[in-house]
Amino acid sequence: MSAEGNEVLAEAQRLADALAAAKDGMSLNEYLLVLIEMNMKIEEITKMDYGSICAPYSDYNCS
Numbered sequence: 001m002s003a004e005g006n007e008v009l010a011e012a013q014r015l016a017d018a019l020a021a022a023k024d025g026m027s028l029n030e031y032l033l034v035l036i037e038m039n040m041k042i043e044e045i046t047k048m049d050y051g052s053i054c055a056p057y058s059d060y061n062c063s
Helices: 003-023 028-046
Strands: none
Touching (some): 003 028
């Protein structure tokens, strides 16, 4: 994997860790709102629909 790919994976892991930590201090509705907003921002930056790619029913199941 390229250095850039490794950086992307490392950043994704930091985001996952931050979301896991934030989840403990939020209600389910607050947490879902954060996830929706985050998915929208990722889509805006990457031009990819991250929410559908990583939905539990997708082939990737990475959510």
